[in-house]
């Protein structure tokens with residue numbers, strides 16, 4: 026955990042619309058009573074990694090077969106695809122065990138999550154791209170890991186691969202035989218295992234590292250909260266009507282996703298209240314700027330403000346501030362545009378209310394928000410069709426140079 030004053034934790038919590046950020050955490054205190062396991066233990070998820078795929082990844086690196094696996098993986102895309110040939114037997118055996126839903130997965134809830142994500146896709150894209158994507162650059166461990174791994178040198182491709190995960194999870198066929206999510210999640214879990222083997226060999230990464238290897242269960246949960254718990258709070262804050270069944274379906278899809286990413290049941294929140302409680306302990310107090318994160322944010326914002334998407338820089342920077350608060354905006358040096366700031370603060374809630382049918386008045390800037398939603402959707406969808414989707418691949422080395 027990074028150091029943070031209680032005051033800063035409180036102000037961040039308030040900026041992010043959280044009900045309460047009681048105090049800066051010291052020791053890990055979240056009880057697994059609030060988890061899917063339902064046991065009452067306090068185990069620190071930052072001390073838990075993912076030994077089985079980590080060992081598989083170590084062998085893949087030692088055997089020099091990463092490029093061959095990436096080639097074999099190209100044909101492994103749909104949930105119903107057979108495991109590809111051309112992979113070492115130990116990788117195939119491992120995947121045979123994990124490339125499936127857990128016994129506790131609920132098919133009805135997963136189907137309901139597909140409908141939910143379809144209904145709310147445009148809001149989720151806003152929350153994920155301008156909110157979570159930029160927030161990831163002020164999660165110090167994540168920012169450093171991303172920067173110093175191979176993908177950090179080509180952030181455009183890396184961002185596209187990460188969108189692949191969000192796109193596949195939020196797809197209306199995510200869990201169906203023709204959907205992709207189970208495969209994408211398994212590939213991602215192995216990417217993380219390869220990274221756990223590679224990054225400890227990077228002197229520059231280890232110079233500032235505060236754990237023996239990256240991407241513990243706790244770190245994955247932190248990212249989960251920065252995406253899913255944050256989106257859940259945003260939708261409620263924006264006045265979008267979510268039924269209890271929809272909220273349950275959203276959480277369940279993420280519970281299964283966390284399982285597929287190697288997070289143990291004792292850490293997976295069983296309710297949104299338990300998730301918020303966990304986020305209070307492990308996400309909000311940890312945010313802070315790093316050189317690596319600030320550089321990644323600059324690159325990411327450059328893609329979002331690409332003229333072809335039609336999104337004005339001042340608008341994008343102020344939307345990020347609206348979502349993440351001014352402290353984070355200042356850390357990242359986001360240019361102020363007071364007119365856009367006022368417009369977003371006043372008119373975005375009115376725009377959402379109009380779209381959701383709770384108000385009949387379309388604010389004057391409705392066209393601007395329409396354009397923003399279209400531009401952000403393009404970021405996702407241009408990568409979302411199977412023809413153009415950027416495949417997730419295993420890195421074979423750290424960031425070059």
Ligand code: HEM
Nearest residue numbers: 166167170171174175176186187190213244245248249420
């Ligand atoms: C790679 C998603 C948590 C660090 C990836 C990839 C995806 C992904 C889809 C493959 C595409 C790519 O190469 O970018 C997720 C999700 C997470 C999560 C959904 C949690 C819910 C984390 C955390 C860290 C991390 C906590 C570090 C602290 C990395 C790194 C790569 C990676 C370094 C490799 C990039 C490369 O190829 O060099 N992640 N991730 N991830 N992730 Fe994660």
